[in-house]
Amino acid sequence: MPQRVICQQCGCILHEGPELKPPDEILHMHNGKCPKCGKKLSLIPINVDVNPVK
Numbered sequence: 001m002p003q004r005v006i007c008q009q010c011g012c013i014l015h016e017g018p019e020l021k022p023p024d025e026i027l028h029m030h031n032g033k034c035p036k037c038g039k040k041l042s043l044i045p046i047n048v049d050v051n052p053v054k
């Protein structure tokens with residue numbers, strides 16, 4: 001199932017793709033913060049939305 005992870009603060013797409021990535025991998029991709037607004041991303045609970053791509 002496609003996965004889209006969006007920053008709750010600014011709506012920046014942190015990850016979008018056909019494969020599911022674990023939250024910790026997504027955090028590591030962005031050094032633990034949103035690349036756009038700099039919001040610190042916490043692992044548990046991960047403060048992003050995960051929605052299927054329609």
Ligand SMILES: [Zn+2]
Pocket residue numbers: 007008009010011012034035036037038039
């Ligand atoms: Zn952001």
